[in-house]
Amino acid sequence: MMLKNDLLLRAAKGQDVERAPVWLMRQAGRVLPEYRATRAKTKSFIEFVKNPELACEVTIQPVDILGVDAAIIFSDILVIPEAMGLPYQMIEAKGPWFEQTIKSKTDIDNLKIAEAGDLDYVMKALQLTKKELNNRVPLIGFAGAPWTLFAYMIEGSGSKTFSKAKQFLYTQPELSHQLLEKITLSTINYLKGQVAAGADILQLFDSWAGVLSEKMYYEFSLKYISKICDALSPLVPVTVFAKDAHYALKNIADTSCSSIGLDWTIDPKQARSQTSGKTLQGNADPCLLYANEKKIISETHAILNAFGKPRYICNLGHGLYPDIDKEKVKLFVQIVKDYKW
Template sequence: MSQLKNDLIIRALKGEPTERTPVWMMRQAGRYLPEYMVLRRKYGFFERCQTPELACEITLQPVDIIGVDAAILFSDILVVPQAMGLEVQLVESVGPILPDPIKNTNDLNRVRVPNVDETLGYVFDAIKLIKQGLNNRVPLIGFAGAPWTLLCYMVQGKGSKTFDAAKIFCYTEPALAHQLLQMITDTTIEYLKAQAKAGADVVQIFDSWGGLLSPKDFEEFSLKYIRQIVAATKDIVPTIVFAKGAWHSLDAMAATGAHGLGIDWCITPKLARQFAGNNVTLQGNFDPAKLLAPIPQIKSEVNEMLTAFGPGRHIANLGHGILPNVPVDHAKAFVDAVKEFRHT
């Protein structure tokens, strides 16, 4: 493998010293960029995901336009339920719809652990193209949804603030829930290994709905499965776990051996470090809504955030995905502020 020209993120994840704090943004490839909107008007969502040339073009946009220290694959966590046999529609301004969600044993019989090369080959083709396009400028981050978050959509059938139906399914049909979670886990392990083989330099596991569970249930229905995924990937590729809202379990997440842990803006860097310990890199935790503040305010808030994290073992990021209405120059101001900052 040729040497990366900018390997700040890889070094930060391995706990090696870096000249400055590296930076990228969740959802940086997409909806706030005018260049992306041009493609969005021409092609459907899954068409963009499933056409390697389009996924490549979209992935490279923020590297060229914003100057981030890593590219993140343009894809979606719901390609995994699709590969497992469920229909997934993405309805503009409504969100994901799974018309035939899983409610019982019969429904579970429709789901399979697929051959990822056959069902998700387009993702690996995209990764190969992206790696050529990046030409070793920055690393490429691949990703997958955590099993609990995917179960939420597969059972609820659509997005939700609370995912009550998914939680009720876990509490009333625990055996079925665990069977489904294990199938998602097995698929995700093969999927992330194949991403790494195709050229992903880092992988991130997104548990967007981890914070809906109590600490005990988070262990039972989420962390138990994330642990298996991290164990299977961490020796192949640096691995980041981001469980939004589940910072009560940062110590247990650090114990998985993940290289990095994402945190949202609801916990202070100091407390996150106390919980997570010193052997893991923290990633975050700027509130995406603050990117709509005036640029001078963004810069001073970034400086405050970086000071709070202190030097080393930190990757600057947002505490969740960038909002569609963020002006491009504000996103760039965030990235530039991180790049200009030096710990004294």
């Protein structure tokens, strides 16, 4: 069956589009009262993530309510460490927390390489969502980039500096590569499973790219992202979003990814000059959506004009914040849909 709206896939592949496709990171989230009502049906975030029916429900909500051009499966990047044998908790108002962390070679040896079947609840959610979407829009699958997952597995929680994780890179480089390799193989298995379950396009989130130096990023992050892109890009388009890693744009463009996600701190024209004709995605500051209607319109028009229509996917430069007004989000989506170059 052909997709009724395939704008996102065409833009990712560099094909002609009538307008820029638009979707939003964290569109299936607390910005929607409907999401909060569904979330209230479960006791914990992890229980919520592991319920395919509820995950399907909140994945589709933004398509119906916000009018976005794609659905992104509701899940979490930390399902991979859990499937490898390192369970996590999601603490209210604090974020992820690991009771056990990786400290030694023995800890790394004890981790398994995850298979898609170890994440059956995600595959079921994808299958159910694909069926319920009925080919209206593409379905986006995703995973965390290996360095970002490594950072949580060593640090044990979120951090401004990830100094424990970086200390491990500097003092145990061989063990670091062993762990990153295991995470990479697990991620490839997981994403291949997502494609088999119905994902039309994939995104890698390297949320903590920006805490590494350029040299460290190439050695401990991009090398593994490139492996994942090589394994998956023959199947579906792959987007790489490496937050705050402006220095790596040219090198990210040298991977086999189709699209590159950008945060709001980089100029679109500068990004174009460094990315060898790759499709670019982004890069509105989520805080723009706190502004008045006139400001949102003018700033969104400026972003669209700066990127241009070819090879462009409109998005934010980070996820939506929970207290943004849903009506402002709908306005942003509609501005993009109505824009004429």
